[in-house]
Amino acid sequence: MRKDIDIPTVQNVAIAVVKELNNEKTHDIFNVYLINLKNVTLENVMITSKGYGMHKLTGENIKTSTLRHQLGTIKAKSYVKIEPIMDNVFGISNEYWLSFFEGTKMHDKKYIFLPETIVEDNFVTVPLINKQGVIIR
Numbered sequence: 186m187r188k189d190i191d192i193p194t195v196q197n198v199a200i201a202v203v204k205e206l207n208n209e210k211t212h213d214i215f216n217v218y219l220i221n222l223k224n225v226t227l228e229n230v231m232i233t234s235k236g237y238g239m240h241k242l243t244g245e246n247i248k249t250s251t252l253r254h255q256l257g258t259i260k261a262k263s264y265v266k267i268e269p270i271m272d273n274v275f276g277i278s279n280e281y282w283l284s285f286f287e288g289t290k291m292h293d294k295k296y297i298f299l300p301e302t303i304v305e306d307n308f309v310t311v312p313l314i315n316k317q318g319v320i321i322r
Contacts, residue, residue, distance in 0.1 A: 193287075195294035196322075197222040200281045201311045202270060202303050203318035215272060215303070217281070219256065220264040220313055220320070228286040230256040232267055238277030238300055247277050259285075264313050275303045296321045 199220040207214045217234070221227055236249035254267055270279065277300055284293040298319065308317040 191290075193290050193292050195283070195292045198227070198283065198285075198294070199312075199320050199322045200267075200283070200296040201314065201318045201320040202279075202298060203311055203314055203316045204305075204308070205316070213272060215270045215318075217267040217270050218264050218311070218314060218318075219259060219267055219283070220311070221259045221261060222312060222322075223287075224261050225287060226261055227259040230259050230283070230285040232256065232284075233282045234268060234280065236274045236277045236279045241276055241300075249274065249277075262313065272303075276300050279303075 199222060201218045201220055203216055203218055205214040205216055219230070219232065232254045233251055234254070235251040236247070238247055239245065240247055252268065256265055256267070259265055267281070279298040281296045282293065283296065284291065298321065303319050307319050309320060311318045311320050
């Protein structure tokens with residue numbers, strides 16, 4: 186039954202929100218990246234993204250649109266930009282649900298940036314990209 190189903194765990198694949206250089210200096214630019222730290226290629230990569238939570242001033246529930254991204258093939262030790270992200274949604278949960286094939290097995294994992302975690306105090310140097318951001322492995 187359930188114990189007979191092999192559900193593979195996802196390791197060495199990360200999602201990162203990275204602060205990018207803004208030449209206009211009017212506001213910060215952030216992008217979300219998928220990082221493949223594995224030594225194998227990921228096939229048929231798909232990601233859904235959405236935001237949800239409560240407005241901290243009004244207490245009103247907030248829900249963003251669900252976006253779907255077909256990223257195709259991601260080579261070993263590489264990264265790809267998923268989407269830009271606006272800093273006004275950092276106060277809610279931002280969820281990225283990843284699905285991909287590694288060989289013949291399908292993998293999936295949910296990555297959630299909790300409210301107020303995408304802040305400079307939590308920035309690290311993101312592997313492969315070598316820029317500052319917040320990463321979930």
